[in-house]
Amino acid sequence: MVEARRTTRRAFLVHGVLAGGLMVVGPGFLAACSSEPASGTSGTGTSGSGGAGSAGAPGSSAAAPAGAPQRGGTLNFAISAGAITVDPTAVGDNGSIWTVSTIFDRLYRSTTDGSSAPSLATGHTLSDDGLTWTFPLRDGLKFSDGSDLTAADVKFSIDRSTASDENGYMNVAIDSVTAKDDKTVVIVTKYPTDLIGIVSYFSNGVLPNNFGGKSEKEFFDAPVGSGPFTMTSWQQGQKLTLGRNEHYWEEGKPYLDSVIFVDVSDDNSRILQLEGGKVDLIDSPPWSQVQQLQAQPTLAVKKYDSTLVYFLNLSQRFAPLADVNVRDAINTAINRDALVKVALFGNGQVAGSIFTPSWPYYDESLKPVVQDIAKAKEYLAQSSQPNGFDVEFAIVGGDVVQTTVAQQIQADLAQIGIKVTIKNFDPNTLEDMFGKGEYQIYFDSLSLDVMDDFENVPYTVDPETGGEAASANYDDKQLVDWATEAGKTTDAAQQKTLYQKIQQRIYEVAPFLPLYYVPYVYAMSKHVQALTVPATGDWRLEDVWLTK
Amino acid sequence: MTSSVVAAGRAGRREVLVRGVRGRLFAALGRIVQALPIVIGVTILTFLLVHLIPGDPARALLGPRATPAAIQALRAQWGIDEPLPLQYWDYLLGLLHGNMGTSLFYDRPILPIIGSFLAPTLWLIVGAGVVSVVISVPLAMAAAMWRGKVVDQVIRLVSQVGLGAPQPWVGLLLILVLSLKVSLFPVAGFGDGLSGHVWSMLLPSLTVALGMAPILIRSLRAQLIETLQSDFITTARSKGIGGGRVLVIHALRNASISALTILGLNLAWLVSQTVVVEAVFALPGLGNLLVNSILRRDFPVVQGLALVFALTVIVINVATDIARSVLDPRVSV
Numbered sequence: 055m056v057e058a059r060r061t062t063r064r065a066f067l068v069h070g071v072l073a074g075g076l077m078v079v080g081p082g083f084l085a086a087c088s089s090e091p092a093s094g095t096s097g098t099g100t101s102g103s104g105g106a107g108s109a110g111a112p113g114s115s116a117a118a119p120a121g122a123p124q125r126g127g128t129l130n131f132a133i134s135a136g137a138i139t140v141d142p143t144a145v146g147d148n149g150s151i152w153t154v155s156t157i158f159d160r161l162y163r164s165t166t167d168g169s170s171a172p173s174l175a176t177g178h179t180l181s182d183d184g185l186t187w188t189f190p191l192r193d194g195l196k197f198s199d200g201s202d203l204t205a206a207d208v209k210f211s212i213d214r215s216t217a218s219d220e221n222g223y224m225n226v227a228i229d230s231v232t233a234k235d236d237k238t239v240v241i242v243t244k245y246p247t248d249l250i251g252i253v254s255y256f257s258n259g260v261l262p263n264n265f266g267g268k269s270e271k272e273f274f275d276a277p278v279g280s281g282p283f284t285m286t287s288w289q290q291g292q293k294l295t296l297g298r299n300e301h302y303w304e305e306g307k308p309y310l311d312s313v314i315f316v317d318v319s320d321d322n323s324r325i326l327q328l329e330g331g332k333v334d335l336i337d338s339p340p341w342s343q344v345q346q347l348q349a350q351p352t353l354a355v356k357k358y359d360s361t362l363v364y365f366l367n368l369s370q371r372f373a374p375l376a377d378v379n380v381r382d383a384i385n386t387a388i389n390r391d392a393l394v395k396v397a398l399f400g401n402g403q404v405a406g407s408i409f410t411p412s413w414p415y416y417d418e419s420l421k422p423v424v425q426d427i428a429k430a431k432e433y434l435a436q437s438s439q440p441n442g443f444d445v446e447f448a449i450v451g452g453d454v455v456q457t458t459v460a461q462q463i464q465a466d467l468a469q470i471g472i473k474v475t476i477k478n479f480d481p482n483t484l485e486d487m488f489g490k491g492e493y494q495i496y497f498d499s500l501s502l503d504v505m506d507d508f509e510n511v512p513y514t515v516d517p518e519t520g521g522e523a524a525s526a527n528y529d530d531k532q533l534v535d536w537a538t539e540a541g542k543t544t545d546a547a548q549q550k551t552l553y554q555k556i557q558q559r560i561y562e563v564a565p566f567l568p569l570y571y572v573p574y575v576y577a578m579s580k581h582v583q584a585l586t587v588p589a590t591g592d593w594r595l596e597d598v599w600l601t602k
Numbered sequence: 603m604t605s606s607v608v609a610a611g612r613a614g615r616r617e618v619l620v621r622g623v624r625g626r627l628f629a630a631l632g633r634i635v636q637a638l639p640i641v642i643g644v645t646i647l648t649f650l651l652v653h654l655i656p657g658d659p660a661r662a663l664l665g666p667r668a669t670p671a672a673i674q675a676l677r678a679q680w681g682i683d684e685p686l687p688l689q690y691w692d693y694l695l696g697l698l699h700g701n702m703g704t705s706l707f708y709d710r711p712i713l714p715i716i717g718s719f720l721a722p723t724l725w726l727i728v729g730a731g732v733v734s735v736v737i738s739v740p741l742a743m744a745a746a747m748w749r750g751k752v753v754d755q756v757i758r759l760v761s762q763v764g765l766g767a768p769q770p771w772v773g774l775l776l777i778l779v780l781s782l783k784v785s786l787f788p789v790a791g792f793g794d795g796l797s798g799h800v801w802s803m804l805l806p807s808l809t810v811a812l813g814m815a816p817i818l819i820r821s822l823r824a825q826l827i828e829t830l831q832s833d834f835i836t837t838a839r840s841k842g843i844g845g846g847r848v849l850v851i852h853a854l855r856n857a858s859i860s861a862l863t864i865l866g867l868n869l870a871w872l873v874s875q876t877v878v879v880e881a882v883f884a885l886p887g888l889g890n891l892l893v894n895s896i897l898r899r900d901f902p903v904v905q906g907l908a909l910v911f912a913l914t915v916i917v918i919n920v921a922t923d924i925a926r927s928v929l930d931p932r933v934s935v
Contacts, residue, residue: 132884138663138707146665219672220664271709289718290708291894292886316791319894320881323790326777327884330789482657482899489661513667520670 127600128312129582130333132324136317137294140277140285142211142259143218148591151256151503153315155592156296158259158279159303161189161208161239162250164505166588168412170254174203174280174303175239184246184544185229189239189253196301197262198284205233210263212241212253221257223519224509227541228252245542248549251506256592282308282596292317302596309599328353328577334600335578335585340454341399347577354580357401357573358587361502363410366463366567370527372494374445379437381564385423387430387466394570397458401575405568407557408500408514412589414507415553420561422568430470442471447495448487451478456497459569491525498522498566503590507553511537514566515556528565626927630920637916641909645697648908649690652901653682659706659899680706682901693905702909703902707895712906715891722792722887723876725799729807730872731865734814738861739854741815742822746853749827758823761816769875773809773882780805790884806883810875814868821864822857829853859926866922869915 137153138145145151155163161175172178175189195203209231216225227247232240243249252258260280265273277285282304283296296313316333318324324336325343329350339347339355348355368384370376390404403411404422411418434440447463449456457476464474474495479487487493500510500522513521515533523529533556540552560566574591581601586594660676661668677683681692696703702712741761745754781789793802830853865872877889888907895903 146663146667219675220668223667223669289886290710290715291719291891316884317886318790318884320884322774323882323884326774326782327790330777330782330785332789332791480657480897482659482662482897483655485661485666486657489658519667521667 121601123306123309123584123599124601125306125309125599126311127309128314129310129335129595129598129600130314130316131335131337132316132318132327132333133336134319134321134324134338136291136315137288138290139274140288141274142261143215143221143257145256146220148501152592153294153296154259155256155281156283156313156595157277157281157285158211158256158261159281160256160259161253164254164588164590164592166586168414168505168589170250170505174208174260175253178250180544185243187241187243187249188234189241191237191239192303193237195280195303197266197278197280198299198301199266199278200301201262201266201278202236203260203280204236204263205239206236206263208239208260209233211260212258214261215255215257218257221255224252224255224257246544247542248506248508248544251504251508254504254506255509256503283313286312296595304596308596310595313595325577328579331579334582335576337574337576339575339577341397341401342454344399344401344575344577352580353577354582355575355577356585356587357575359412359589360572360574360591361410361412361589362499362572362574363405363408363501364459364497364499364569364572365405365408366569367488367493367496367498367522367526368565368567369491369494369496369525370565371491372445374437374439374443375494376527377438378563379433380439381567383430383433383437383470384467384472385430385564385567386426386433387470387472388423388463388567388569389425389466390422390569391425392466393459393462396462397455398570398572402570402572405570406561408560408566408568409507409553409557410502410571410589413502413510414505415550415557417554417557420557425466427469434470434472442473444473444475445494447474447476447497448479448484448493449476449497450481450484459497488525489520491527493525496525501591503592505590507549508541511553511556512541515560522566526565530559530563530565533559626924630924633920633923634916637920641912641916644912645693645905645909646690648905649693649901650686652896652899652904653686653689655899657899659901662898663707693902697909702906705895705900705903707898707900707903712902715903716888716906716910719886719888719891721799722803722880722885723873723889725792725803726806726810726876726879726885726887727869727872729803730810730814730875733804733807734811734818734865735861737811737815738818738822742819742826742857743854745819745823746826746830749823754823757819761819764812765816767812769809769813769878770882772812773806773879776805776809777883792885802883806879806885809879809882810872813875814865814872817868818861818864822861825857825860826853829856862922862925866919869918873911873915 133149135147135149137150138147139150140154140157142154142158145154159174161173162170163173165171174191174195176192177190179188180186181188189208191203191205191208197203197207212225212228212231216222216228227243227245227249229242229244232242234240241249241253261273262278266278280299280302282299282302284299285294286297287293287295294315296315298308298311302308316327318327318336321338321340321343324333325339325347327333328336328347344355347353366384368375368381374380394400394402394404406420406422407417409416434442445467447460449460457478460474460476464476467474484496488496488498500514502509512534513519515523515530515537517524517527517529518534523533536552536556536559540549540556543549543552574587576585576587578585583599583601584597586597588594658673658677659682660673660680664672664676674683681689684692693703704711705715708715741757745757748754777787777789780786787805788802791802793799873889876887877893879885880887880889881893888910891903892907894900895907
């Protein structure tokens with residue numbers, strides 16, 4: 055018995071090491087085999103349509119002549135965060151906003167070239183005093199249930215939006231909405247303002263007057279709109295199905311029979327579903343996987359210019375950050391190029407202005423601040439904290455990008471004697487902290503949902519709105535005045551002057567430190583054609599068609 | 603494992619009362635009733651935990667542009683601005699009337715919501731249990747029969763690795779190899795129809811089972827070894843009954859008791875695994891619902907799920923005990 059045991063122990067060691075080694079090395083081989091080496095080989099090609107898709111060009115890729123659009127088919131879309139509600143006045147998250155935009159159409163809609171174009175309306179006229187806007191409606195407009203769409207429906211919808219808690223702020227300039235006749239909507243404003251952006255806002259999507267006789271709850275269980283699609287079924291949190299609206303006003307569109315949104319929050323799972331052919335389209339692949347996806351011959355990756363900017367919100371409740379020299383020191387110590395390279399894997403652009411290039415009146419003369427450690431040290435020496443200080447950086451726990459950015463900035467600031475402690479929170483807690491101003495440095499973002507700076511600027515600079523400035527305890531009377539003025543004029547030249555002054559001042563005073571702009575990235579099977587995504591992010595699914 | 607010794611002592615006294623189907627049923631009901639204070643304790647604990655962590659569902663639902671007035675109005679509408687004891691009392695009263703409340707986010711009653719997310723999780727738990735037994739029993743048998751030899755060592759080593767491997771990683775690896783490299787299984791989702799569900803749930807069940815199996819193998823192996831060396835096996839052998847039959851008929855039956863016990867004891871672990879595995883395989887199950895509801899601070903859903911899980915674990919534990927008592931007359935419910 056003793057003999058046998060001794061042999062067994064040695065055999066165990068040998069076999070154990072072999073088995074253990076295989077266990078460790080094996081998966082590595084498997085992982086390497088499953089994705090082609092991205093560097094070198096097909097890297098530059100970026101699957102053809104990748105190049106044409108960027109720079110906000112309408113989705114039909116110039117490099118891929120796939121012929122005339124074919125009608126039919128179902129688009130399976132695995133989305134990272136699906137809709138939470140389909141009531142256009144109650145939406146706040148992108149998933150809901152963009153889904154709602156396919157169901158409910160509006161008087162005007164934002165386009166891919168940075169403006170708004172007539173949708174339900176055919177155009178508009180403005181009275182001499184700049185207060186009365188008249189919108190004639192298209193002929194033959196119908197809702198998805200076949201009933202006629204008239205001015206009374208538009209009035210009901212806009213009034214409802216004005217009264218909503220979440221989105222009413224956008225309609226604050228509206229004094230009255232009248233249905234002059236069945237086909238004419240007249241909106242009177244309290245002061246001259248750019249109403250086109252306002253009526254393009256998703257919250258002003260048009261529903262039937264009085265919900266077509268149903269109760270509000272009944273209506274939103276089976277919503278009726280005039281957008282390209284209707285909602286045919288919805289298992290909340292799981293799957294939402296859209297069907298073609300046969301009464302949609304744009305001739306021939308949508309091409310798709312249906313769209314199925316599947317909620318898949320796990321990044322890896324989304325990619326696997328696309329690679330496995332279970333879905334045709336996914337959003338937001340992790341930056342580290344973009345290149346690997348581009349290298350796959352059956353897939354296409356498209357990047358669309360967005361209105362997204364990421365920045366640091368510095369709380370001036372925390373004494374050191376109330377000192378502009380300290381903020382300048384931080385601003386000059388950050389290596390933005392490294393951030394784009396390391397956190398975004400190159401899929402972004404360093405930011406100068408807090409506006410992104412796609413926002414109206416973007417000031418491109420405001421260059422991104424380049425890292426200069428010597429200069430940063432000078433700023434700090436002149437400040438109230440010449441010996442550095444400790445500061446806390448609040449981010450979403452487990453978020454790879456935020457963690458990388460925070461670590462990078464932590465290393466940057468260490469060079470000038472500022473010690474950063476990174477604190478992880480779950481998103482809900484973080485939002486709460488932000489609302490109450492209970493943070494020191496906060497990783498923040500802004501995006502526009504309409505081509506009108508008014509949606510974001512008061513929210514950013516006016517503490518009364520309870521937004522960015524309120525959380526940062528930053529009250530700049532001059533900025534607030536400019537922002538208010540800009541919202542009360544229809545003169546484009548005047549708007550430009552004001553919004554550029556606002557950008558410049560934010561750039562100088564640096565209450566917020568813009569880091570980078572990122573595109574919206576979608577990966578899809580090669581069968582998906584013509585995915586158009588304007589900078590506001592609301593996909594034009596009515597343009598999409600599928601090849602066999 | 604140790605409970606059979608304790609139970610044998612108890613059985614002497616209670617054996618007369620607990621034999622037979624009716625006896626067992628009454629005993630089971632008694633156990634469940636005894637467990638009700640535990641269930642209430644669970645609901646109190648969950649209630650406190652989820653309400654006391656920072657975060658506001660009203661703010662989350664209304665979005666970043668909502669005014670403080672709007673947030674306050676919604677909180678009042680939902681009744682979540684009242685003192686905590688009062689809120690809990692209302693909740694308890696509702697429960698007694700069979701009303702589990704309404705989801706803050708979905709604006710629908712809780713039970714139907716839980717119902718719509720239930721199926722994948724049930725499949726996963728049952729599937730994981732079945733697959734782990736299917737994996738563990740032959741391996742444990744092999745390890746026990748060739749105890750000390752290479753087979754035994756490898757099985758034990760590999761199962762150690764399985765214990766340490768994180769489920770999400772295992773799941774992704776399985777998908778990569780078995781769904782992408784060779785399209786043997788669907789990449790994700792729950793599938794349609796019975797065969798669709800079976801095919802879709804095999805990999806997720808395997809993922810969880812690979813974490814469960816090491817524990818089962820280790821204890822089954824120990825049980826089998828002990829049983830193989832016990833007196834009644836020696837007696838059977840001396841009567842001329844062959845090794846394989848001996849193992850299967852006698853030893854396995856004994857060992858199956860502990861397998862069941864271990865599965866039942868680890869039900870809570872199984873349930874917790876559904877959370878990570880459902881995310882990887884995009885299964886619309888209770889684990890997903892729980893995580894999202896916690897992130898959104900959807901209090902009624904979190905409380906509802908905690909209640910459902912607590913009740914399930916208790917019922918399953920009682921059912922396990924009944925099954926054990928059927929298999930082993932020494933054990934009483």
